[in-house]
Amino acid sequence: MRSPDPAVVPRAPFHPLLAKELWEVASGRALWTMLLILCPLVGYSFFQAAALYGEASSAARDSPVLASGLTPLDGVLVPTFGALYVAVTLLFPFVAIRTLGREKETGALRLLVQLPYRVPTLIAAKMTAVFGAWLAAVIPAASALAIWLMLGGHLYLPETLDLLLGHLLYGLLVGAIALFSASISESSATAAIVALAFTIGSWVLDFALAGQPGVLEWVSRLSLTQTLRGFEQGLLSAGLVLGIVAAICGFAALAAVWLHPGVPLRAKLVRSAICVAIAAAVVAMATQVGLSVDLTEDRHNSFPAADQRALADLREPLIITVHLAPEDPRYVDLRRNILVKLERVMPRVTIRLATMGQSVVGSTSEEAYGEIEYSYGGRSDKSRSTSHREILPLIYALAGRPVPTPIPGEEYPGYPLSANASPALAWFLGGLPLLIVVAWWFSRRPPQIAPQLIKDGGQP
């Protein structure tokens, strides 16, 4: 079959579409309301975090050991950005839904899909606008960081940027879910319910299933809140980033599939199945990517540098059999202090739970419960400790290697700071909201009209 005549409509530039999407986000109340709510939320979180950090710092003033436990990432950054996380979970979907929901309700979508843009381009423009909205949402938290620096606080750039990246990916994921929800829903209200089912449903998954054994534990990992955990710990995990990006692209692709009202339902279902299959395959692949970088200044996701080097040289498989129930706090400690770090540094680590799928009682013999067995190079040993100071020498002994000499001067000093953050409340409860209201008013001003457009009074 021959093609019809060349189209008279050229491919359109992207910038008018992007400008329209940004105006749409800016002209809605959802964005500005979210920003105004974020001010006290972030402000109070920052004030509380700084106050608690100050109290802990007072106690650590004369104790270098206590001081070394004071990291701004854990003490100030994560709690302050926690307020952003809550707002993005509960309020950001409304902002993102606006980029599409109103167009569906008013019928504007029927104009939009006729413009000379491919549907993925339309979704890309909307996702860019969602990114713009997220940038605006991060202003209160960013201003908290600036205030922290002004108070004399310390920020370590890599871990700060890592945390920001985590929140960005989380925001884009929530935005993509909201866009998908708007794409399959006839009204913004329905879209909001669908989007919140994802975000709040994640909390349910997180609280109800975390720590449960077997499949339930795997299901709990699908929670959206899991996406932030690694970043909050200062880890940059290639697998996690790849998985989140795949999920964002998957939801955006689904939004594109369901956007066009002229595509038959059967075609939409087939395309959706393909999108889900591809995204699931990439997410599954991402779970196999073990590459991660510890970006914390105190290296709290890693063993001391000398041990890191020595362990990286152990090439044979290390098999760890844990006689603990997954919900046992000792197992949580062991995982955080030993297992996760070993998995990151050693090339071949296998962890087996002897109590897999069973409850604590009766899962294993009373004597063996609590034991952790380490097998390396045909030799094995047992321990009940969850401290690296006991476990690492045990592993070196199994490998027939000497315990490495600590590298002097690598101790993390800690950054205690007792500062009065009360004046910051005036900024978060007064100055910043005022600036947001002014920006809101500015965004609502009518545009300048070129005189040529209204020549002759515009009368027919």
Added chain:
Amino acid sequence: MTVASAILLDRTADRAPALMEVVGLSKRYGEQRALADISFAVNAGEVLGLIGPNGAGKTTLMEAVAGVLAADDGRILWRGTSLALPQRREFMFYLPDGLRPWEDQYAARVIEFFAAVYGRPEIFVAETIRSLGLAPVLRKRIAALSKGYGRRLMLALALLTPHPLLLMDEPFDGFDLRQTREIMNVLRDVASNGRALVLAIHQLNDAARVCDRFVLLAEGRVRGVGTLAQLRAQAGKPAAGLEEVFLALT
């Protein structure tokens, strides 16, 4: 004369392939048949009226032709060649009825958006604004526009597109008599410049004034296609007006 033979006569009259042809278009909503085997053609530079009472299927037909509604069956031909769904937006533009898009935006901003998307020069935009008398409301939000000005704005957006075929659903709805005549003149000017217009109109007097040919629709079926003279012949009423012809054929 049957509908099929009327379409055949209509098509063989000028021999060249029509600008756009609708062939065997059908659409059902569950058990309800909205469109049944609809066929007609549109020629370049003509104003074709889709005439029918409320519920006849005019809007469904336009949406299915423009590709914003999935049809169950049928084809759209452009100069004799089948147009796939993604290609339709390259050749035709459909303006739905009662649309009030991007309500929070200023009228000027939406006009600028369409002008930028289609690369329209400022002089063309100014002429479109002038022809539709939109200058007084450019700095108003779309939500604040009266029904008439809202309609004019939507017409402006359609006229800013460069497509050779425009489909408009009830373009005179919301206008008084004087305004309707003004808009008819604007649309006739557009057609005289070579663009084809397909207008869904339920007011037969308006349709008779502005359209060159008619497609009579009732209950999702085509009951007649042609000029008023051809429809009169089909109805066997040589001196009848469009109203009488419509009643006779539907």
